[in-house]
Amino acid sequence: MWKPDRNSTDPLYQQIANDLEQRISYGEFPPGSLLPSERKLAEQLGVNRSTVVLAYSELRALGIIESRSGSGTRVSSSKWGATPKHTPNWHRYAKGGSFLPNPPFLRRIREALAQDPNLIDFASGELASDLVPVQEMNALMSQNPSMTYFGYVNPQGYGPLRQALVRYLAQYRGIHTTESSILITSGSQQSLYLITQCLLSPGDAVAIEDPSYCYSLPMFQSAGLRLFRLPVDERGVQPEDIRSLYKKHRIKMIFINPNFQNPTGTLMDQERRAQLLNTASELGLPIVEDDPYSLTAYQCEPPAPLKSADTLGSVLYIGSFSKMAASGLRVGWMVAPNSVVERLADARQQMDFGLSVVPQSLAGQFLASSYFAPHLDRLRMNLLYKRDLLIEALRKELQDLVEFHVPEGGHHLWCRIVPEVNDSKLLEASIQNGVIVAPGSVYGSTTGYVRFTFARARAEDIPIGISKFAQALGATIK
């Protein structure tokens, strides 16, 4: 006999109501038939009577069952009549669909931040508001209120922004391309989404870094892809792993973030880059290169992307404003062969009909303006300062309890927690203590890690936050 699942995030009464509704709709309980008494059903299912009472009241509200005192609870007999009207079972609809919900940790983090805006935030992969060029954006909007067009734009994106990106990519990323090879997307997220939806089919195998960007994991799973992991060490992923995955699983694509990887902060080394490109082109395998962090390189020249050495055209290159300027613009871009750009642009018309022209225009103006280079300088200096504050605090508060490599760019520090610790307990204890971090398990298979994002929190809060985290860790491992 069916029993409710006590580990589910759905409340027991809801599970019971859903099960009964299904059995009724399958005709197991025909219209007019008597349902078990609340007490009896509670015994059968091993739950409290009050749980069944609640489940029945839910079904009564939906018009599916009727209770009359003295004659028990029955399936509504007049489903086709005029009388009983009911709301669609929205709960059931919301649980349906092929799209997987985000993992509980991500939703818990979002919820905790919404409930308590004073939490010191080491979890959100985003710039602090004082690192966003707010004044510059406002100046561009008020100086140049010259938008003459507010209509649908070209499915590939707004022309002037694509032209500005051609110049930006040549100057800052060593990528020489043309307007027709650029697709504007809603951040890197949409580039990844379009690739998984339109170039791959359910059941296809792909290789991703382990650990890797948390918001892409559920998306890959929603697309029905089989994920194979490429472990990231301090020099990046190992190209030989790709060859063996190809032989074993016929992987069809590689997703990689070689510069200041999220979450590890790793910079892939030169030798492995060359091997990676070689291997991919020997196998005819496409590489998707996500490159959001390069221009944050604190003290060195921004590392070149794989794409700049991609003579054979194996690389789909993804960039974005989110991590180097303003996530709220939602402007990202992909550089890809024309056939791919056209396909994705066409599909995207069905999804959202393209990105708003206003942020596209603003992003294009910002890239071409004299504000851009000074903004990057200021950003890099600030990130370096915050990184050092974080490291100082970690060394002071958690000396022997943590291990990490020092990142040379990006927003994140990937930190091993030496004592064994339960991710979920650590997260809750942190929230309780007024600080929030991203548990390592959100990023893939690894446990015993935490990602500290130092870009988001205010500088003055970083030592306080780590002190609070140290208390939470202490309480958790005790």
Add this chain to the structure above:
Amino acid sequence: MWKPDRNSTDPLYQQIANDLEQRISYGEFPPGSLLPSERKLAEQLGVNRSTVVLAYSELRALGIIESRSGSGTRVSSSKWGATPKHTPNWHRYAKGGSFLPNPPFLRRIREALAQDPNLIDFASGELASDLVPVQEMNALMSQNPSMTYFGYVNPQGYGPLRQALVRYLAQYRGIHTTESSILITSGSQQSLYLITQCLLSPGDAVAIEDPSYCYSLPMFQSAGLRLFRLPVDERGVQPEDIRSLYKKHRIKMIFINPNFQNPTGTLMDQERRAQLLNTASELGLPIVEDDPYSLTAYQCEPPAPLKSADTLGSVLYIGSFSKMAASGLRVGWMVAPNSVVERLADARQQMDFGLSVVPQSLAGQFLASSYFAPHLDRLRMNLLYKRDLLIEALRKELQDLVEFHVPEGGHHLWCRIVPEVNDSKLLEASIQNGVIVAPGSVYGSTTGYVRFTFARARAEDIPIGISKFAQALGATIK
């Protein structure tokens, strides 16, 4: 034996190259083996030799085959060696994926408009640029360059916009709701996309109007839904059709555009509205109400939406700025039960991480500004003027060749072409003559119709456009 498909949009040489690549990868031609000579293969496939020459050169470029003079063409023997490197077969990737491309007519229309900006455009479902409140938007941007936030917004959408919408919906649409029941989307298109992806599963049956909005049709098909049609007559759809579809096919949702329907311009009558809501609530069936056109009602009060009479909460309500202000803002909204809003907002994080805050802020300011009501007045007067120009021109140029109902709101006139005519030929002849229309078959099962959008073309071009269309029609039916 396989033969290339001469009706395919793919060139013959590409089909041949793809077929050979597949056969090679399946081992039909093992590494090192000899392929048929160009002449022989051309004979077998019934194509010109030059077509095979081109197919072979494609495969050589991909490193899959090698030709040496005197020894013919062979499958590359060293696929695993170091020497032959090749580009991924992007063409194959672009053809893969579960997402269906848009139908050829839609792509043809887009392409023709991109190639010749002087075409008189009766095809694009969009306002003319002089009907878009460009000055008002620019004034809001330069008067209030007060954006202090450029970060990620709440997954449901920017708070101030949702607050402005609560007031707008009460005042203009008779819908009383709360901020937490509103989801901001990239136009109506994304609302529809989220519903089909997240609340329905492949194989589910849904009911849609026939004819209906062309950009939603491929989207429904991409989601693997089974579509059942509700014929639209001059009073809208017939509610009894829904009951019989439910009995026969267990439809799980109804999609409807009751006010100035796209493409027919129909206003659903009061009696049928009441019946529709009754039927839906008796069956516990959700209705998705798309309501982009109501506020364009030329001479009457804007008709109330179904949602305003939806006491049981059966209706997911969708609205948008696109048809009443500026499509390029890409701001739309959905009013839905909390469980649905939360589910869709969560899934959307995986797709695009939400809409840019800039157009959301602008849209909220515009709704709350003193610009909004006068803009609507001006819009309605202009649309009425253009509708009358179109009707006058149709009566003058095509008197007995066309039949139509006069729409009282919206952007479109749905027009039956009395003589029998091939949609594709009529479209091409129109383009040739400098005018473009949307063939009726794009909207579903109906042929012998044309949708004229009078919102898009300049007023002075409307008579000229119809005169050109009349010539094209004359040439097509001759």
